[in-house]
Amino acid sequence: GAGVSQSPRYKVAKRGQDVALRCDPISGHVSLFWYQQALGQGPEFLTYFQNEAQLDKSGLPSDRFFAERPEGSVSTLKIQRTQQEDSAVYLCASSPNPGTGVSYTFGSGTRLTVV
Amino acid sequence: DAKTTQPPSMDCAEGRAANLPCNHSTISGNEYVYWYRQIHSQGPQYIIHGLKNNETNEMASLIITEDRKSSTLILPHATLRDTAVYYCLGAGYNFNKFYFGSGTKLNVKP
Numbered sequence: 496g497a498g499v500s501q502s503p504r505y506k507v508a509k510r511g512q513d514v515a516l517r518c519d520p521i522s523g524h525v526s527l528f529w530y531q532q533a534l535g536q537g538p539e540f541l542t543y544f545q546n547e548a549q550l551d552k553s554g555l556p557s558d559r560f561f562a563e564r565p566e567g568s569v570s571t572l573k574i575q576r577t578q579q580e581d582s583a584v585y586l587c588a589s590s591p592n593p594g595t596g597v598s599y600t601f602g603s604g605t606r607l608t609v610v
Numbered sequence: 611d612a613k614t615t616q617p618p619s620m621d622c623a624e625g626r627a628a629n630l631p632c633n634h635s636t637i638s639g640n641e642y643v644y645w646y647r648q649i650h651s652q653g654p655q656y657i658i659h660g661l662k663n664n665e666t667n668e669m670a671s672l673i674i675t676e677d678r679k680s681s682t683l684i685l686p687h688a689t690l691r692d693t694a695v696y697y698c699l700g701a702g703y704n705f706n707k708f709y710f711g712s713g714t715k716l717n718v719k720p
Contacts, residue, residue, distance in 0.1 A: 499653070537712050538710045539710070586653050586654070598644075598659065601654045601655070604652075
């Protein structure tokens with residue numbers, strides 16, 4: 496597609512529920528990132544994929560968070576047993592290849608509200 | 611990756627140039643300076659990036675000081691649609707993550 500697509504756009508989950516957030520990167524993009532953005536804050540890094548390999552997951556806040564990109568294209572961020580502090584916008588970004596000098600394209604995000 | 615410092619907010623009159631400063635005194639020689647902006651309810655949008663030389667594109671100009679400790683993003687003729695949070699980011703050659711910080715909230719006023 497023309498841009499990075501994320502779905503759903505909004506998600507309301509009951510506390511304790513599992514959720515799955517989807518990211519469709521730009522076709523052919525090698526690098527894929529997930530960021531978490533709390534209200535009024537800048538985005539914070541969660542995890543990074545190069546093709547299907549998860550090269551950095553240092554930003555995942557707990558073992559309830561899991562991300563995958565099995566075929567090197569679509570990625571899913573899964574949050575188990577959601578808590579209120581998980582409420583945030585989850586942003587996905589992709590770029591054609593790794594390395595600096597390359598701009599990243601972000602999706603519009605999924606706004607997760609845990610009630 | 612270099613951490614950056616930006617003022618929390620700035621005002622600019624519509625049609626005038628908006629000059630957004632950024633301090634990145636810890637930036638290393640191979641780290642690029644990136645600028646992104648985020649309009650309400652949207653994902654961050656790439657604006658421009660540079661290493662040593664000043665850069666210009668259809669959106670903005672980037673002026674980097676000779677010592678590379680600071681830079682200025684210039685929007686030559688700000689419009690109301692430029693109202694957004696602007697982030698200055700530093701990233702090295704093998705970077706795999708951006709540190710966004712809190713950015714500068716630019717308010718363009720009629």
